[in-house]
Amino acid sequence: MTSPDAPSTHGPVGAAITKAVVGVFRDYTGRGPTKARTSLNENLVHVLLEDTMTTAERRLAEGGEEEFVLDIRRKFQRTMRDDLVAEVEGLVGRKVIAFMSDNSIEPDMALESFVLE
Numbered sequence: 001m002t003s004p005d006a007p008s009t010h011g012p013v014g015a016a017i018t019k020a021v022v023g024v025f026r027d028y029t030g031r032g033p034t035k036a037r038t039s040l041n042e043n044l045v046h047v048l049l050e051d052t053m054t055t056a057e058r059r060l061a062e063g064g065e066e067e068f069v070l071d072i073r074r075k076f077q078r079t080m081r082d083d084l085v086a087e088v089e090g091l092v093g094r095k096v097i098a099f100m101s102d103n104s105i106e107p108d109m110a111l112e113s114f115v116l117e
Helices: 012-029 055-060 065-091
Strands: 034-042 044-050 096-102 109-116
Touching: 012 034, 012 044, 012 065, 055 065, 065 096, 065 109
Parallel strands: none
Antiparallel strands: 034 044, 044 109, 096 109
């Protein structure tokens, strides 16, 4: 038996959040991640994204500019914050009280986390 706090990745809300977050990434960066998965529980929404970097970001990282690429990604995430939060709030029907985001170069992944009121 699963506990009520166990994360769920199934269902229409999780799928809609995944689609919305990928869409925001696509709108801001010119391409969306190729893999994404949303986990939900009582007060948390986590969206794990894979293959997120643009061709230019990949080339910069390969050339030793990992910190520069991570800095660009942090700037994108600050810029995307309001749109990401609005999408999640609209889909779950609850206020987001905190948004946290981070990236990894190798493997090429990002995690968008939303804490719900």
